[in-house]
Amino acid sequence: MNLTADQDITTSSPTRQQQLQDIDDQLSRRSLALDSGGYFIIYIDRQQDLICAKFYSNNINAQGLAVDPDTGKPIPAKGKVDRQAIQLFSGRTAKELCIEIFEKNQPCPVTLFDHAAYVGREAHRAEVALLQQEEYIQD
Secondary structure (H helix, E strand, O other), X not given: OOOOOOOOOOOOOOOHHHHHHHHHHHHHOOOOOOOOOOEEEEEEEOOOOEEEEEEEOOEEOOOOOEEOOOOOOEOOOOOOOOOOOOEEEEEOOHHHHHXXXXXXXXXXXXXXXXXXXXXXXXXXXXXXXXXXXXXXOOO
């Protein structure tokens, strides 16, 4: 099918944006190796115009579950958990936040490359939400 720039096509096929969203949604459901170094809760502080990341330690048990180092109990993936963060990182941009976490903080709390990539992606998503005054929910 040859189309010129002036032609309008109407089909039931998904838009490019929807295709990309479908890919992203599918990848979000894959299983992940947990980082024994710990995990981050990323959020936006709108009063300060900051992207923040609370860092929590954890251990990985024999079943591959993240457990609280103090209690040995599994840490749920969803819902509120009453734990004290070890460290708080913040930045005005995703880049600034990632520099605080990965470059200024030694030893780096992240021990897996895929975890570092995830933190960078989430920091970017949080920055976009902050700039566009949208809600941010960590993936």
